[in-house]
Amino acid sequence: MSDADNKKPISEEFERATNYELTDHDIERARLLIGIDLACRDKEQITTISEDNIRTYAQGCGSDNPLFVDPDYASKTRWGGVYAPPIISGFVNKPLLGDPIPKEIKDQTKSVFRGIHAFISGGEWKFYKPLYPGDSVYSFSGEVDLEVTPSEFAGRKVTRFNRSVKMNQRGEVIAEYTYRLILTERKKAREKGKNLSIEPASYTDEDIARIDELYANDNPRGREKLFFEDLEVGSILPDSVRGPLTVTDVVNFHAAGYGWVPYGLRTGRMWHKNRKRIAPFYVKNEMGVPDVAQRLHWDSSWAQAIGNPRAYDYGVMREHYLYHYLTEWVGDNGWVVSMYDEIRKFNYMGDVQFVKGEVVGKREENGQYLVDLKVQMINQRDEETVRCTATIALPSKKGGAVLLPQADEATQRKAIEMLARHGELLAEKQG
Template identity: 40%
Template sequence: MVTNASDATATDDKPEAVGETKSEAATSEGRARRPGGTITDEGIARLRARIGVPEPHTAPPQYRRPNVDAFRNVARCYGDDNPLWCDEDYAAASSWGGPIAPPPLVGGDTLVGEDEVTRIPDHLRDLMKGDPLRGVHAFYSAASREWWAPLRPGLRVFRRNALVGVHDKVSEFAGRAVHEWGGQVFMDETGTPLSGQYRNMVRTERRKARERGKYTKIEPQRYTDEQIAEIEAAYDAEVSARRGGDPRYWEDVEVGDQVGPMVKGPLRVTDMVCWHVGMGMGLYGVAPLRLALTNRRRIPSFYYRDDLNIPDVQQRVHWDPELARRAGNPTTYDYGRMRETWLIHLCTDWMGDDAWLWKLSCEFRKFNYVGDTQWLRGTVVQKYLATGGRPAVDLELSATNQRGELTTPGTATILLPSRERGAVSLPDPPGGTGNLRNTLDAIVEQFR
């Protein structure tokens, strides 16, 4: 299980959940044209040479100055209507004195953050050109995030992006695999470091993965009326279980305390449409109509012709069942980041408005298919004083589907208010304050 950024590369060797892809989709036509990429020692060496080199992001942010409306839209897209994020009157009475961004907003592939580094220096252009593992599929396998300060409405956000770790592994799913950790750090216009996010894209040779046929025998489950009623009852209980403005004091928490359960599902394509409404279209700049043509000319390898001979994005494995089947799955599936936000939701509902979610890490061990239901739970596994005497607890988290399969294990560290020590003291960012270069350099050291 991922516990923090420093050991996050020691994940289970079963990368199973997909975020976006960097390779050609596996249609029969595509197989004839492009047999797929191969992992080579040379390609890995080229990747490692890029570690720590900052580069611009591939797309502008969805929100340049995220306001309360952006806070609301992002929270709602993963099913969270906590008034702390978007009700100005409610939030004014909180310890924060006003709305703060829901944690998933402070990050994301292209959600917020204007590039601090806007161009690659001439002497590094050859190093950074192209994908050293071109054609090799990318599974979004694990994520690790930390938050250092709240984002207030209306502030510009800046980011610094770099590859932070490359690790050669062996995967049950597709043989040799490369764990490619990308990192982003974020700072608001006042110079306050906000957060860091690190995601593990596991690169596998798609042809080998397809030949294994590991998941094609999974069949969608028809729900009984009783099962739907159980899910609806859990949804009905969600708001009353939210801690909200009632402080959860550190002194009142004990090791073994349970968190949740919270339910998410059954997953529908509609849920993913709502996700995109708040989160945008993600890393590869997916756009409609004329803008789609512009994007296709920018990254033609991300597109190929469908059965009607119409060019379309590979990203539709998340909503096109036939494409998902050609990629080795029984049907469409979620984005890994969706389940990450669900675990964040579980934590923020439990901890209350006066606490601070400091760290959260998770792995995506199983696909979450359309039709699946995830039951989220947590357990307090440690209670202690963190650096600087900060009252803290560690949680073990899990998302388990209706088949009883653990799909998403995780961990979280939460800072709680204390009767004895007072309000939460926000954590110190790696590398100090006010300089994203130092912050990102410190993160790179954690991944060595």
Template identity: 40%
Template sequence: MVTDTAAAGQARDGDSAPAGAKAPRAAQEITDEGIARLRSRIGIPEPNPVPPHYRRPGPDAFRQVAMSYGDDNPLWCDEEYAAGTRWNGLIAPPPMVGGDTIVGEDEVTAVPADKRELMRGDPLRGVHAFYSASSREWWAPLRPDGRVRRRNALVGVHDKQSEFAGRAVHEWTGQVFADGAGRPLAGQYKLMIRTERSKARERGKYAGIKLSPYTDEQIDEIEASYAAEAPRGATPRYWEDVAVGDELGSLVKGPLTVTDMVCWHVGMGMGIYGVSALRLAARNRTRIPRFFHRDELNVPDVMQRVHWDPEFARRSGNPTTFDYGRMRETWLIHLCTDWMGDDAWLWKLRCEFRAFNYVGDTQWIRGTVARHYLAEGDRPAVDVELTATNQRGQVTTPGSATILLPSRERGPVLLPDPPGGASTLAETLDAVIDRFARP
């Protein structure tokens, strides 16, 4: 069970982090009726709230996304280099093809008329929601300068009991993506844990966390780790050369700065709340007024400010500003792609957000090969266990991944099929829903 520190402070879409925000006044209880109404929404497509950050992502977009999480692999951004790889040209870095608002024009632009009343409001209104985990898979590369389509829906609702929070609901939303020709590219599934436990009782929970200055020697160690990092690149990592227990090496990410958050937003955009400047911000305040809080000058500003304003963060019960859980997800992805080389394929990745990553924290990203096998009968694959661990020794983001590797005996990587062999986004989402319906 993922605890409520798992992206505590993350908004329900997984993009922002209004920790400490007051829930709408409602009976903060999980009821059978609420769960039934929520389940009745499974599979009903609905549009994303705001347009994508990149409508026709090209080489510049690929580069900006990769730079936002510190990835310098030329496969994503150097056209001459990429032309000499097995892909015969640039492909997008894996984090680009995912949920929120990076890419993807809505295939369904409005909720069907006969479903609008059903989709109105939140059946569990007032019940706290924590963005707790993400599961992703990739089936084909995104090439530059094409349009990307997306389809969004609730895909799973599971009624849970836990010692920590009593009754809880695991609410999974799914987004699937296709290229301009309709070929399914990738899917991302996000877990919101809904609990009755009041966040207000937790306000002092993080007060004991100490943010200590680094010594010069510690900074030198971090700098040396950065200097030793590099993508494997054009050197194939053959399946036959990998064994259970092999380490993926490590990456260092940090010490986290507000500048890192700025660079993140440059590449990834501002998320589904449509955070904007000046006149556009004023319009946004009329659209979603509860997303804005007043600062010490009585000026309304977005709840995302907890990521760069220490006072806003302290109001949420935290000692200082903190990252987005999705940042650490991209760091796990980065470790995988650095290790596997350009001839391999990152197929699946799952991670949980178990603790905050504060400004000033350093995360060490590590992995170990846990399984070596043929996936789906004929695809040389490895499963790897992943962790992000801070300088206090706390695992903030455990995860796992499946990587397809080239083989000396079996040849180049064979790309995986979408779920159920689907060829459209509607079929893909139906297959995902069927998967989440299984016990």
């Protein structure tokens, strides 16, 4: 078949994939899911923590922090060995058995928002405990809210707020993540073409030298203690950098464990089976080959088909980059308590992110010595792409070592109940 013969069906494929609409009917159906917590049955690429996948994860985020990658070093810290930072639970999961969604709700919400472009625009993390080699991660989650607002980029948008509670095999809550999932119409975004005029980044040797200098000075604090008393409101955090973004960065982030369910990146026979399972997720590329719609993160021609100038990162990549920036700054004796971020701009291939931060508050609370921070990512066009607020716990010269925070009683009780129900259903299944 000639290239000319291929052009029409591929164009039709793009048109089909970008022609789904946000409807009032889908919005009302989606509201039925608010307040329902369900056990997460997904089996992620990683289900149980090991020294190897901790190291692979950290390096996939661009971090060589010895606390995560060097067992000999980590064994001499307060943690007793390498541990996985709780943010890794965003893409580590072992199937949790639980009661299904009520049938009437399932029937009414089937295929809701099918074919609509979705991306995460940030969220709020709360961190309670580290994960050690041998620990498994289970989770349950549910919609907590839904908003409909105008969108400069795509006409209107739907924002779904989902809270996911992460726990270990003992039922201890290790983290909570409430993220914002943005839903927009691909067709309107493409027609508007708002971002297509954004010029690609270009760097001189002097530009790369400036970036290299920031990396050269960007080292983990390590054993050196940063005390609560060392900081004042207005104290400036060290400048840092991430990027320039390449396809290699996206590949490394996937290698770290991200992005396998519910859609999945599959090869060979598994590619064939996955297409049968979720056909709308596959859109023909310029060669007529069905490939994942998710490829807009590495395939600029597909990204352009839905209204962007080139491929761009996952917003969660920058969340994880920021977490490691904070963890390396607080050192081995501090703890990142929480982090709220807003992804405000796309991070396109070639873009670089300069990281800046400052102290905006200090307080003592329930035996913890807490410092509030404002952190930003700013690209080479001097645009703020991420706005973040975070709270860290530091050791105190008068109060001693950091005390880890705890989940509230209701959330911890729900976690124990969910894990107990898992045990009951597992026993029934095996018996």
